[in-house]
Amino acid sequence: MKIYDTMQKKVVPFRLNKNRIVKMYVCGPTVYDSPHIGHAKTYIFFDALAKYLRAQGFQVFYVQNITDLDDKIITKAAQENLPTEIISKRYLMDYLKIMKSLKIDSVNLYVPATMEFRKIISQIKTLVRKGYAYETDDGVYFSVSRFPDYGKLSGQDLNSLRSGSRIDINENKRDPRDFVIWKKMKPGEPYWDSPWGKGRPGWHIEDTAITDAFLGKTYDIHGGGSDLIFPHHEAEIAIERSVSGRKILSRYWIHTGMLNIEGEKMSKSLHNYVTIDEVLKDFTPEDLRYALLNCQFNTQLSFSGELMEESRKNVNALSSIYNKLKQKAGDENMESDYSIINSLDSFLEYNIDFRGMFSKLMSYVSEWNKNLDAMDSREASLSLSALKWVNEFTGVIREGENSARSDDLIRLLLSARKSLRTAKDFSSSDAIRSGLRKLGVHIEDQGSETIWWYSDTEGE
RNA sequence: GGAUAGGUGGCAGAGCGGUCAUGCGUGGGACUGCAGAUCCCAUCUAAUAGGGUUCGACUCCCUACCUAUCCUCCA
Numbered sequence: 001m002k003i004y005d006t007m008q009k010k011v012v013p014f015r016l017n018k019n020r021i022v023k024m025y026v027c028g029p030t031v032y033d034s035p036h037i038g039h040a041k042t043y044i045f046f047d048a049l050a051k052y053l054r055a056q057g058f059q060v061f062y063v064q065n066i067t068d069l070d071d072k073i074i075t076k077a078a079q080e081n082l083p084t085e086i087i088s089k090r091y092l093m094d095y096l097k098i099m100k101s102l103k104i105d106s107v108n109l110y111v112p113a114t115m116e117f118r119k120i121i122s123q124i125k126t127l128v129r130k131g132y133a134y135e136t137d138d139g140v141y142f143s144v145s146r147f148p149d150y151g152k153l154s155g156q157d158l159n160s161l162r163s164g165s166r167i168d169i170n171e172n173k174r175d176p177r178d179f180v181i182w183k184k185m186k187p188g189e190p191y192w193d194s195p196w197g198k199g200r201p202g203w204h205i206e207d208t209a210i211t212d213a214f215l216g217k218t219y220d221i222h223g224g225g226s227d228l229i230f231p232h233h234e235a236e237i238a239i240e241r242s243v244s245g246r247k248i249l250s251r252y253w254i255h256t257g258m259l260n261i262e263g264e265k266m267s268k269s270l271h272n273y274v275t276i277d278e279v280l281k282d283f284t285p286e287d288l289r290y291a292l293l294n295c296q297f298n299t300q301l302s303f304s305g306e307l308m309e310e311s312r313k314n315v316n317a318l319s320s321i322y323n324k325l326k327q328k329a330g331d332e333n334m335e336s337d338y339s340i341i342n343s344l345d346s347f348l349e350y351n352i353d354f355r356g357m358f359s360k361l362m363s364y365v366s367e368w369n370k371n372l373d374a375m376d377s378r379e380a381s382l383s384l385s386a387l388k389w390v391n392e393f394t395g396v397i398r399e400g401e402n403s404a405r406s407d408d409l410i411r412l413l414l415s416a417r418k419s420l421r422t423a424k425d426f427s428s429s430d431a432i433r434s435g436l437r438k439l440g441v442h443i444e445d446q447g448s449e450t451i452w453w454y455s456d457t458e459g460e
Numbered sequence: 461g462g463a464u465a466g467g468u469g470g471c472a473g474a475g476c477g478g479u480c481a482u483g484c485g486u487g488g489g490a491c492u493g494c495a496g497a498u499c500c501c502a503u504c505u506a507a508u509a510g511g512g513u514u515c516g517a518c519u520c521c522c523u524a525c526c527u528a529u530c531c532u533c534c535a
Contacts, residue, residue: 006464009463009464026510026535027535028535029535030533030534035535037535038534039535040535041535042535043535056496061513070533071533072533072534151463154463154464154530154531155461155462155463155464155530155531156463156531157462157463157531160461160462160463160531203533222535224535225534225535226464226465226527226529226530226535227535228534228535229463229464229529229530230463230530230531231531231532232533232534255535256535257465257528257529258528258529258530258535259535260528260529263527263528264528264529265528265529265534266535267535268533268534269533269534269535272520293470294473294483295472295473296473296474298465298526299465299466300466300529301466301472304471304472304486306471306472306485307471307472307484309484310471310472310483310484310485311483311484312484313483313484314483314484316496316497317483317497317498318499320496320497321497321498324497324498349485353474355473355474355482356474356475356481358482358483359473359474359481359482359483360481360482361482362482362483363482366498368500369497369498369499370498370499372498375500400463421493424493426493426494429493429494430493430494430495433495434495442496443495443496444495444496444497444498445492445494445495445496445497446497447492447500455509
């Protein structure tokens with residue numbers, strides 16, 4: 001497998017240790033507001049990546065942080081006149097609920113930054129002791145000049161950063177490039193006690209404390225949106241390598257391209273965002289997963305209504321053939337068709353190209369539709385195995401299965417409907433169809449057979 | 461100004477130095493009680509501009525122009 005590594009700025013072979021354990025870390029959200037579909041793009045990709053690696057036989061330990069103390073949370077809390085913990089807890093619950101609704105369930109551990117508070121303090125202490133950080137009137141700063149590799153990940157030149165006029169002039173900093181790792185409390189702000197008085201940690205050191213605690217001083221994959229490359233990931237490298245004394249923090253740096261809308265990055269500050277909840281009112285999680293995976297992960301993707309409509313069609317086509325094949329396969333023992341799976345996998349082997357894989361998959365779907373009538377149960381089962389393989393990590397197929405009891409009820413209704421259709425009582429049979437559709441059950445007549453699946457959204 | 465990606469048919473978006481991407485859209489047909497889905501045919505004779513290399517370039521090289529992201533909190 002090969003993958004684009006931001007540090008080396010090219011597609012490189014993905015090599016891992018012999019025991020096939022992958023330690024993976026992805027920067028999670030700051031919990032001060034509901035996530036939008038730009039966030040979804042990143043988290044769905046890493047969900048699919050973790051599941052794909054697991055399907056390939058790797059043991060993936062996937063950790064994500066939650067930034068639950070931060071200026072934005074403080075601002076929000078002040079606006080609502082509530083304690084910061086109430087705000088962060090509310091949006092943490094919101095975030096977890098939404099992740100679940102998007103079928104993102106590959107993360108082994110979500111770690112709120114406040115949980116690793118002791119580690120944060122001990123890291124700052126170490127940095128100060130080793131001379132990498134210094135205390136001022138308003139906080140503790142990391143001294144960038146002490147870390148020559150600063151700028152390597154983002155391709156920034158240290159000197160051009162120094163003269164950068166866009167960096168805030170802060171009298172307390174010895175060097176404008178230095179970044180804060182401990183902020184001393186201002187009146188009215190939440191605080192923790194520390195050797196440097198009351199205050200709170202800076203953003204960058206929250207992550208290094210968590211990775212150090214759960215993944216060690218060197219791990220395999222560090223991921224996040226491309227907007228985190230500078231300064232966040234750059235700062236993480238500077239902090240952790242200064243603490244550990246090692247040459248490498250993460251073996252691979254994987255960054256997802258931004259989601260654009262009308263030619264610009266979707267973001268809170270530009271007020272051009274669409275929340276995940278809003279999209280899920282009109283589309284299924286599968287539709288959104290397909291839409292956001294159907295691109296090169298490290299390039300930008302434009303969001304639009306057409307994109308969602310196109311995805312819905314493709315998800316429908318996949319779900320339709322999936323359920324048709326399933327019906328045809330019956331109880332046939334599942335063997336895997338490796339010729340198909342390998343041809344699909346070849347797209348993932350080179351830079352996890354889900355889009356390329358989908359385009360190949362759609363060609364197979366067309367083939368299967370053509371040959372469906374002539375297929376026997378074994379052939380159907382083989383084709384089905386490829387779809388199951390894809391769905392294992394992409395999660396883009398709507399399956400016609402839920403609890404056994406409701407499945408049985410639906411089958412009962414469909415057999416009644418079949419009798420009505422045979423008797424040409426179409427008004428009654430159509431009433432059953434539209435009634436089921438309102439309950440989120442999609443049905444299609446295939447000659448004398450009827451296939452069905454749960455569509456999640458209510459019928460129009 | 462610097463860094464990183466790009467500029468392909470109505471849209472999204474691949475690969476490849478000379479042969480169908482794929483999907484959506486559009487037009488027509490088949491099938492169907494109707495929906496839906498599916499299949500067939502067609503549509504689009506695509507490549508930011510200007511040079512160069514070549515028997516031949518969308519694909520390689522150079523130049524110009526343009527777009528987005530980052531250089532400030534941000535997935």
